[in-house]
Amino acid sequence: MRTAPILAALLSASTAHVGEGARPSRLDLDHGIAATLPADWQADDEASAPVAYDTKGYRRLQIVCHSESCRRSQESCTFVLKNDRVEGDDDASRLSGLYATALSRYARLRAAVKNTGEQATLRRSLERETIGPREWWVLETQARPGFKSALFAETVIDGWYVGAICRTCETGEIRHGAARAMLSSVDRRDSDGF
Template sequence: MRKPRAIDVAALFAALVLSAAMKISWAETIAMPHGLSVEIPEGWVVEGSPEGTLSKTGLRRVRFVCQSEACEQTQETCTILMREQKIEGEDDTAKLHALYASPFKRYFRLRAVLRATGRDAEIRKPLELVRIGDREWHRVETDARHNYKSGLFAETVVDGLYVGGICKSCETGEERHLSGLQILASLKSNRDAIAN
């Protein structure tokens, strides 16, 4: 395991201080298909139906858009993706770790997120397992060139179901995607409520 660099620790500390200082006003809890829900901050809305749209490949998308005054510049969006079919097996952790167990899968994932970010995009934060809220996620961040949005791409497994998040922003500062991370961190399933 790599030793954290001083700049990583400083950036993490700054993010923690900033998020602790921010008083987030939650607008509402959004119930989505498969017994999943997220909380969206004040100023965010669901674009279309909370049921989302289903593609021919079986990928459901529920899109959230920030319409607050602060987002006039950042143009933030966050999309939650869900597969209709559960991943085979019993253990969510093992399924999550298996998503990018091979170097080829990691390579193709990185290529895909760079393509989705735009021409000349770069990796800003590497593809790695991180804790967002109560769950582990595979997360990678991209840095976009002029006229494109930077992206936060994250994936987890909830009750056997693949769940992804794509959050995009025009923000170019060190701290990006704070609202998107809060949306992902709020992800809950009906099973979570029963367990508590």
């Protein structure tokens, strides 16, 4: 009876290369979508566990940077997936549909500010941006001193919603570099070279 979950866990671990550390690795997000983790980024245990969604239909995978430079910036990302497809004819229209109304854009921005914490401000408002082969909705927040600012990005791949929240203590103009590199790798699993 326990064979199937164990097998799934082993398969998942084999694709995630959990714990391999210093070189890029491929992380299976589900629905045939995968992301390439930068060197020294590592997925949490959830990535190696059998695919599961919470009662609200979300799956969250946390990726943490363990590099020397990240010791100061404390970078991490959380991928969020839904087990329901986004309605629409194609991914472009589905992506547009995510924030088709002003209220949904307002709610997204407010949720991002709230998620970043008290006294957080918007560093960059909600905009479409091409990262890698895909278009994403992207916004950035600026946390109060001593707290992590965040990059919020969302896309739709084959009808499946993929969201990412990447946090950093970095306060300079250039930030979320590794996170953007990871986002640019998010695509169908069959389109990669792994």
